[in-house]
Amino acid sequence: MVGDTTDPAAVTWDQGTPEYDPRTPGTYSFKGQLTIPNGKHNKGEREATVNVIVGDPSHDAALAGLSASKGALQPVFAAQTKDYNVSVANDVTEISLTATLNDTKGSLTIGGNLAASGVPSPPIALQVGPNVIHVMATAEDGVIVNDYAITVTRAGSSNAELMGLTTSAGALTPVFDSGTTAYSQSVANSVYSLRVTASLNEPNATLTIGGVPAASGVPSAEIPLQVGPNLIAVEVTAQNGTSRGHYTLTVTRAASSNAELSSLATSAGQLTPAFARGTTAYAQTVANSVYSVSVTASVYEPNATIKIGGVPAANGVSSAAIPLQVGPNAIAVDVTAQDGTTGRYTITVTRALSGNAELSSLATSAGQLTPVFSRGTTAYTQTVANSVYSVSVTASVYEPNATMKIDGVPAANDVSSAAIPLQVGPNAIAVDVTAQDGTTGRYTITVTRALSGNAELSSLATSAGQLTPAFARGTTSYETVVASGTQTVTVTASVYDPTASLFINDAAVASGAASSEILLQDGLNPIRVKVLAQDGVTETRYTLYVTRLLDESSSESGAVSGGSVNTGAGTARTQDIIVDGVRQSSWAAFTAEQVNGKTVVTITLDEQKVLDQLANGMGQVISIPVTVEADTMIGQLTGQLVKQMADKEAVIEIGSERAIYTLPATRLDIRHIADSLEAGMNLQDITFSIRISEASQEKADLISNAAREKGLTMAALPIEFEIEAAYGNNKMVVTEFTSYVERAIGLPDNVDASQVTTGVVFTADGNLSPIPTRIDVRDGHKYAVLSSLTNSTYAAVQSSKAFADLSGHWSKNDVNEMASRLIVNGMSEDAFAPDHSVTRAEFAAMTVRALGLRSGVSTQRAYRDVAASDWFADSVSLASAFGLIGGYEDGTFRPNQSITRSEAAVILTRAADVAKLNKELPANKADGQLSGFNDAADIADWAKASVALLVNKGILQGDEQQHIAPQAAVTRAQAAVMLKRLLQQAGLID
Numbered sequence: 009m010v011g012d013t014t015d016p017a018a019v020t021w022d023q024g025t026p027e028y029d030p031r032t033p034g035t036y037s038f039k040g041q042l043t044i045p046n047g048k049h050n051k052g053e054r055e056a057t058v059n060v061i062v063g064d065p066s067h068d069a070a071l072a073g074l075s076a077s078k079g080a081l082q083p084v085f086a087a088q089t090k091d092y093n094v095s096v097a098n099d100v101t102e103i104s105l106t107a108t109l110n111d112t113k114g115s116l117t118i119g120g121n122l123a124a125s126g127v128p129s130p131p132i133a134l135q136v137g138p139n140v141i142h143v144m145a146t147a148e149d150g151v152i153v154n155d156y157a158i159t160v161t162r163a164g165s166s167n168a169e170l171m172g173l174t175t176s177a178g179a180l181t182p183v184f185d186s187g188t189t190a191y192s193q194s195v196a197n198s199v200y201s202l203r204v205t206a207s208l209n210e211p212n213a214t215l216t217i218g219g220v221p222a223a224s225g226v227p228s229a230e231i232p233l234q235v236g237p238n239l240i241a242v243e244v245t246a247q248n249g250t251s252r253g254h255y256t257l258t259v260t261r262a263a264s265s266n267a268e269l270s271s272l273a274t275s276a277g278q279l280t281p282a283f284a285r286g287t288t289a290y291a292q293t294v295a296n297s298v299y300s301v302s303v304t305a306s307v308y309e310p311n312a313t314i315k316i317g318g319v320p321a322a323n324g325v326s327s328a329a330i331p332l333q334v335g336p337n338a339i340a341v342d343v344t345a346q347d348g349t350t351g352r353y354t355i356t357v358t359r360a361l362s363g364n365a366e367l368s369s370l371a372t373s374a375g376q377l378t379p380v381f382s383r384g385t386t387a388y389t390q391t392v393a394n395s396v397y398s399v400s401v402t403a404s405v406y407e408p409n410a411t412m413k414i415d416g417v418p419a420a421n422d423v424s425s426a427a428i429p430l431q432v433g434p435n436a437i438a439v440d441v442t443a444q445d446g447t448t449g450r451y452t453i454t455v456t457r458a459l460s461g462n463a464e465l466s467s468l469a470t471s472a473g474q475l476t477p478a479f480a481r482g483t484t485s486y487e488t489v490v491a492s493g494t495q496t497v498t499v500t501a502s503v504y505d506p507t508a509s510l511f512i513n514d515a516a517v518a519s520g521a522a523s524s525e526i527l528l529q530d531g532l533n534p535i536r537v538k539v540l541a542q543d544g545v546t547e548t549r550y551t552l553y554v555t556r557l558l559d560e561s562s563s564e565s566g567a568v569s570g571g572s573v574n575t576g577a578g579t580a581r582t583q584d585i586i587v588d589g590v591r592q593s594s595w596a597a598f599t600a601e602q603v604n605g606k607t608v609v610t611i612t613l614d615e616q617k618v619l620d621q622l623a624n625g626m627g628q629v630i631s632i633p634v635t636v637e638a639d640t641m642i643g644q645l646t647g648q649l650v651k652q653m654a655d656k657e658a659v660i661e662i663g664s665e666r667a668i669y670t671l672p673a674t675r676l677d678i679r680h681i682a683d684s685l686e687a688g689m690n691l692q693d694i695t696f697s698i699r700i701s702e703a704s705q706e707k708a709d710l711i712s713n714a715a716r717e718k719g720l721t722m723a724a725l726p727i728e729f730e731i732e733a734a735y736g737n738n739k740m741v742v743t744e745f746t747s748y749v750e751r752a753i754g755l756p757d758n759v760d761a762s763q764v765t766t767g768v769v770f771t772a773d774g775n776l777s778p779i780p781t782r783i784d785v786r787d788g789h790k791y792a793v794l795s796s797l798t799n800s801t802y803a804a805v806q807s808s809k810a811f812a813d814l815s816g817h818w819s820k821n822d823v824n825e826m827a828s829r830l831i832v833n834g835m836s837e838d839a840f841a842p843d844h845s846v847t848r849a850e851f852a853a854m855t856v857r858a859l860g861l862r863s864g865v866s867t868q869r870a871y872r873d874v875a876a877s878d879w880f881a882d883s884v885s886l887a888s889a890f891g892l893i894g895g896y897e898d899g900t901f902r903p904n905q906s907i908t909r910s911e912a913a914v915i916l917t918r919a920a921d922v923a924k925l926n927k928e929l930p931a932n933k934a935d936g937q938l939s940g941f942n943d944a945a946d947i948a949d950w951a952k953a954s955v956a957l958l959v960n961k962g963i964l965q966g967d968e969q970q971h972i973a974p975q976a977a978v979t980r981a982q983a984a985v986m987l988k989r990l991l992q993q994a995g996l997i998d
Contacts, residue, residue: 035061068111069147069154076158077104077128091157098163098248102131105141105158113148134162136212136247167210168246168253175257176203176227189255197264197346201230204240204257212247219243233261235311235346266309267343267351274355275302275326290355296362296407296444300329303339303355311346318342332359334409334444364407365441365449372453373400373424378719379837388453391716394460394542398427401437401453409444416440430457432507432542459543462505465550468537471498471522472554484639485600485607487553496525497554499535507542514538528556532581534636544758545722549637551607553600583611586631587621596632606702609638611662613645622656634664640701641667647687647694647733651678660698665789667700667727668752675745676731685735699730700751703801707770711803714776715768718830719807723764723792724753726803745797747924748996752784752791753804759790763806765828767794770801771862778830779860780923780996795996796860811840819981826984829997831857842981849903851983852893853883855915858987859922861886871901878903892918906977910951913964913974916990917954923994925961933960941972948974963989 042056074085079094087110096103105118109125116122118129119141132141143156169186177199180191186209195202204217208224215221217228218240231240237260244253272283272290276298279290285308294301303316306324313320316327317339330339341353370381370388374396377388383406392399401414404422411418414425415437428437439451468479468486472494475486481504490497499512503519510516512523513536526535537550583598584591597612611632618630630653634641643662645653653660653673661670678691687694703711703726711726729751731742755761767781779794779802792804809827811834814820819842826832827840832854835841846854856862874884884901887893893915895901907915934956938944947955951974958964959972963986966972978986991997 033064035059065150066111066113066148067152069114069145069152070110071107071143071145071154071156072110073106073108073126074143074156074158075106076160077106077131079103079160081158090155092159094158094160096134096160096162098136098165100134100162102133103141103160104128104131105143107143107145107156109145111148115146117142117144119143132160134160136162136164164246164248165210165212166246166248166251168213168244168251169209170206170242170244170253170255171209172205172207172225173242173255173257174205175259176205177259180257189253190258191256192258192260194260195233195262197235197262197266199233199261201232202259203227203230204242206242206244206255208244210247213253214245216241216243233259235261235263263345263347264309264311265345265347265349266307267312267345267349268308269305269314269341269343269351269353270308271304271306271324272341272353272355273304274357275304276357279355288351288353290353292355292357294332294357294359296334296360296364298332298359300331301339301357302326302329303341305341305343305353307343309345313344315340315342315344332357334359334361361443361445362407362409363443363445363447364405365410365443365447366406367403367412367439367441367451368406369402369404369422370439370451370453371402372455373402374455376717377453386449386451388451390453390455392430392455392457394432394458394462396430396457398429399437399455400424400427401439403439403451405441407443411442413438413440430455432457432459459541460505460507461541461543461546463508463539463541463546463548464504465501465537465539465548466504467500467502468550468552469500470552470554471500475552480605482605483602484548484550484605484637485553485602486550487555489555489557490528492530492557494528494556496527497535498522498525499537499552501537501539501550503539505542509540511538511540512536528554530556530558536637538637540756540758544756545724547725547756549639551600551637583632585613586633588628592617592621600636600638603640606639607637608640608642609634609636610642610644613643613649615646615649618645618649619652622652622658625656627657627659629659629661632660632662634662638664640699642700643669643698645696645698647678647682647691647696647735650676650694650696651691654678662698663700663752664754666702666754667729668754668786668791669698669700669729670750670752671698671731672747672749675747675749676742681733681740681742682735684740685733685738687735687738690735694733694735697730697732697734699728699732701728701730702726703728703770707801710774711770711776711801714770714774715803715805718776720768720776721806723759723804723806724755726770726801727751727753728801729799731799741799743799748780748795748797750793750795751802752786752793753802755790755792755804761790761792763808764792764804765807765825766830767792767802767804768830769794769796769798769860769862770803776803776805776830777860777862778857780858780991780994781829782996782998794860798862812838814840814842817842817981819985822985822988823981826858826988831987832980832984840980843979845906845977846980846983847904848893848901848907849878849880849884850980851907851912851915851978852887852903853880854983854987855892855919856883856886858991859890859919861890861922871895871899873900874903887915890918890922892922908975909964909972909978909982910948910955910974912978912983912986913954913958914951916963916986917957919987919990920957920961920994923990923996925990925994938972941966941970943971943973946974947972958986961989961993963993 038058041053043053070087076094078100079096081092081094083089106128107116107118109116112125116125119132123129139160141158141160145154171186173184175193177193177195180193182188205227206215206217208215215224218231222228237258240257240259242255268285274292276292276294279292281287304326305314305316307314317330321327337357339355339357343351366383372390374390374392377390379385402424403412405412413419415428419425435455437453437455441449464481470488472488472490475488477483500522501510503510510519517523533554535552535554537552538547540547581598582594583596584593585595595614595617599610601608632643641662650673657674659672663669682691708726712722715722733740761783767779768776769779771777779796781792781794784791784793794802807828810824814823823840874881880903934953937956937960
């Protein structure tokens, strides 16, 4: 360094500023031209060498001091402390920092800007919250740096005020002022909501309107308004999160004055005119059958209330039924608005005059009508006994304003009419109903008064003199004795009922008039007097035994020749019988006696003569004809004779024109009967009595009533058939047989035999059960022949059944006949449902009825799914007992399961066993019998023989396509037809 210059600034160096690393210690030499200006010492140019000596730099990067223009450092400054905090108020928006270096040779930045040691920095802007300002001190060596971080926290604003508050509904009260926090506003009822706009005084504050965050100066979402005061809170939270401002806005929505409806209707249909809010008067016309309406109204404004017909009603909810009178009915619908304003709507419902000319009930004093009364049915029938001379009719109109006449006479509702006289036969009684509007309706009851059933005499006499006993109405057997010279007598009888017919020895005679002369023979001369009642069924037979003496002396004792004696004493005379159509004279003894006013005839076979005859062959028919009038007929034979007849397969027959009992001797199990009587081998001492008798009057009445309830007509008087076996004091009644036994009931001459549909048996429970029946003619007399497995009381009846749904159906005639025979029933009174499948229970019941099986013949068999109360319980039990049908392995019967044609074939084959139908069909012909059917291969092996047999007998048939359809369900029509064919093949029905 040139040291003697007085003005260093005037010295120039042509090498410029030397370059060297001031941080690296050492001596740096630089050569150059040094120029010293004139006037200076050592002036001029000269060459010089400059040596720059660099010593070790300072490593001190510490601060000697640090301060802020606002607030105090925390903690107090210390050189070794690098982090400080300064808190300033929200209104402090900037700050300056002053940092002093410990070694001034170092350098300094504040907030990233160079700063001079000890000199305040330019102002540094502050955000609300923490502001980190770095003070960087760098040592002279440029390596060591100290970072001092000053966090200046500027407090948030405490301003929680609004600078503006408005609503979409208009001005507030009072006018907004930031110092006022409570406001109010009134709006019309039509204002259902509004928006609120609030503006913050300090933009960093937050805002909620009605609890929902909102932006300053932006309208809120719609706020719904209830009628009345609605408090809306506007909450302001200052930036500091602590200061809060609370403003309230009370918006009062006026009450509604809307008293209008939005809808109006009735349960009866359309109003006139159609509903419109501005229309308050409506009309509606309803039929007379509409007795009430309910009204449904909805208010336009939900706070309004409604009364319908003066009764508070819920909005949109049907009112209670409002009764309607005939004619106009004004129904007021009153609406009260929320503010008390009222409005009225009126519906005038005009109920038409009634056109109802129907009855709600109809009855007569004589009992049940047929059919049972139903409003839609106008024609009824009723059958009454001949003893009913009049009836009264009671009717009730369905509509109380209607009037009626019974048999042309005005009648009060539900009050019995005066007695209406009845003629014998049909009597049409009209019940005329006139509705309120003049409409008329007529009901007709045809009361058929039965023909008289009185078949009694009021007197009986003969030209021969006094009868014994004296005539009495209840006595039917009389006798008298005439001298040997008396050739003829006449009989004079008078009937009790003038409509009855009188026959003496089968010749018609006028009541009260003498008969023609009746020739007498020596001995006993029975004279038959028959009274046939007007009904043509009821008859009473009287017998007058006139004994002509051989000589005058014998008239005292009453003894007669020829083996005949006084019948009143019950002693015997001889009787002819018929063997295989040949009359055998005096092969039986005949007695007639009076028992309780009834004539009982007993005929006892001459055992030896019959035994001798039996040796002539097998299967002979021994007939005992009863030719006198008798209430009871008894044929007697010994147990020994029964056994011999059974061995020869002989048949015993006893009867008259009234009834015939045909009994194969094999039907009597003589060994079992002897054991039951404890008779051992003493068969000769067992007496069999085969009895045929008229049913008692009490039982006949029960049967007649039961028939009437079923719609049946009695074709003849009920007859009781009985067999009794006696050994000493031991007796037993034979009630059951293992095979059918025939009994024939004679039909009166005036009964159309073609109309007799079936025979019935009177059961212990008072019912009538069908029996297989055919019509025969024997010796010019018509009989209903019943085949039954029991002894009991039987009757022949007429029935005619026709189902409406069989019209045009292939099975019509057969099904109607089987229904008339009481074998099949309809699904209803008029419907048979022929194409419905038949269930196992139904088929069992049909088969049991077809075969005439009944309770008492079988033992009960229980199935888990057949209750004793089920309608089919007895039928299922009987069918099972007779082996017709069985149950399943699980103990069930499955009564409601359909039955297939194969299953039906097996059951019908078993039924053919009961009916003793010839079932001979060689096994090798079964397949041939079925070969004509296209689906023969579908027949299961277990059913093949049964199907083949029924096909062979014509009972089961295929369709037009030659299908036997073994797995198809049997229809109700098919079941009825197959059962009919089975009974016909067995000869049990016509």
